[in-house]
Amino acid sequence: MAAPSIGEDEIGAATRVLRSGMLAAGPAVKEFEEEFAEYCCTEQAIATNNGTSALHATLSCLGICPGNEVIIPDFSFIATATCVSMCGATPVFADVDERTFNISPESVLEAITPGTRAVIGVHLFGQPFQCDPLREICDDHDLFLIEDAAQSHGARYRGKMTGGLGDAACFSFYPTKNMTTGEGGMITTGDRRFADRVRAFINHGQSRKYVHEFLGYNYRMTDIAAAIGSVQLRRLDAFNRKRIENAGRLDRCLGKTAVLAPFRETGVGHVYHQYVTRVTGGCGIGRDNFARELRARGIDTAVHYPTPIHLQPVYQGVSNPVPCPVSERLSNEVLSLPVHPRLTTDQIEYMCSTIEELF
Ligand SMILES: Cc1ncc(COP(=O)(O)O)c(C=O)c1O
Known part of the structure; x- marks a missing residue:
């Protein structure tokens, strides 16, 4: 059903990192982030250790918290929902379009309540969801629009790359995905302040060395994974x-x-x-x-x-x-x-x- 394409270039890149001695916080993560941002035509990209942590970090840094509702498609991988629960918020399940399998804007409208704070659209199976109607709904109701782009590396919606269509987007680099880093994830966004908060969130809430401003996690990508990711992105x-x-x-x-x-x-x-x-x-x-x-x-x-x-x-x-x-x-x-x-x-x-x- 799925077989990752790993060649000598990926093996060489991982080996170079292993030989360098800088396994976790070396230059490879920064390079991969810059390349990925450029590929998606977004200003910022932040690498994480998987797609689920990318989603959790995104929702948390947008301020999603207990008492909030987040609308997600009922037909998706479980992580689209559990990331909402990880924030203590409530996932509300919208139905999907029968032909595209993607979240139905009509069903999203039905699901909105005064508690709704965000909508997560999933570009399911590699096909972008209807971003324009959803953007309109989110603007009308003052909601964040988040792309779950775990399955859509390189997909386009009306000429624009997925990853640059919502307030933030989350990718996964699990081995079955269109490109892989073993395990890994990426958050893309055009909002620099949000990106700075995410960078702290995935690094123990740390603003400066050993200064922890808020509750954070260790969701960092390794340099070994990032080096593999840079090669995979080129392919x-x-x-x-x-x-x-x-x-x-x-x-x-x-x-x-x-x-x-x-x-x-x-x-x-x-x-x-x-x-x-x-x-x-x-x-x-x-x-x-x-x-x-x-x-x-x-x-x-x-x-x-x-x-x-x-x-x-x-x-x-x-x-x-x-x-x-x-x-x-x-x-x-x-x-x-x-x-x-x-x-x-x-x-x-x-x-x-x-x-x-x-x-
Ligand atoms: C739609 C969707 N969202 C989120 C994820 C979570 O990504 P990861 O497995 O990297 O945590 C996946 C991965 O399978 C996915 O397919």
């Missing part, structure tokens, strides 16, 4: 081109079957972090059976995500004010096919011919 566009090419081949294959290929919104540059199909009732084969048949023929698949967040055990007992029927339906229909850049032409062709034979 990111090529990785994404290959993902898009693989997705195009899969689209043509699914066009001959009843399985729905991922919908691609106009005006966005999708980077196919995942290639997520829908196996609906009309397909003649259930989603889980389809997955089993593929597995029996040596093809891995995955379900992203099998449970809407509001139904996760961790959120049982929390009553959600907004219905999420689309998210509930999608969790029973979605099936991800491999799309990563290390797939060979033979593997893609084998996957396509196998799928066609099953229909």
Whole structure:
């Protein structure tokens, strides 16, 4: 399903850091931050040790606290919600668009209360969410707009890079992502004062050596991870081109079957972090059976995500004010096919011919 592309350049970069003796606070993190900010066309980038800590730091430094509500899509990875809970605030789950799987602006409007402070949109599976309508809603209601860009490195919305569309954005560099540092994260923003607060927050709330202004954490990225990240960033566009090419081949294959290929919104540059199909009732084969048949023929698949967040055990007992029927339906229909850049032409062709034979 996913295989990180690590080559000699990444190994060389990590080895140079190891030989330098500066493993944690050397120059590699600063270099990676500058390169990443330039790539996303944002003024500031702050590296963290993972995407979840990037989200937690962002919400905390925006002042999200107990009593506040943050609206998030019900259909996402759990960290989009738990970062809100880590601040003592309440995640409110909005439904998603049936075609793009992204947060529905109409559902966000329904979810707003006097306690709402922010909206987190997720550029799910590599496809940017509808930033313009959400920006308008957030401006009208005086809310922060945060991008969960964990799955969208290099994706564009109306020509602009994700990472520069909200008040702040959070990336993840987990090994399955479009680029990796092993574990790692990044916060991008155009707000220098917010960035300064985040830099302190991820470093024990420290303003000067051994002066701790507020409660902070150790969420720093290592120099080893950053050195790998700089190399991966240089390769990111090529990785994404290959993902898009693989997705195009899969689209043509699914066009001959009843399985729905991922919908691609106009005006966005999708980077196919995942290639997520829908196996609906009309397909003649259930989603889980389809997955089993593929597995029996040596093809891995995955379900992203099998449970809407509001139904996760961790959120049982929390009553959600907004219905999420689309998210509930999608969790029973979605099936991800491999799309990563290390797939060979033979593997893609084998996957396509196998799928066609099953229909
Ligand atoms: C949408 C989304 N948000 C947040 C995260 C959290 O990132 P990390 O695993 O680096 O903590 C992920 C990672 O899987 C993700 O997919």
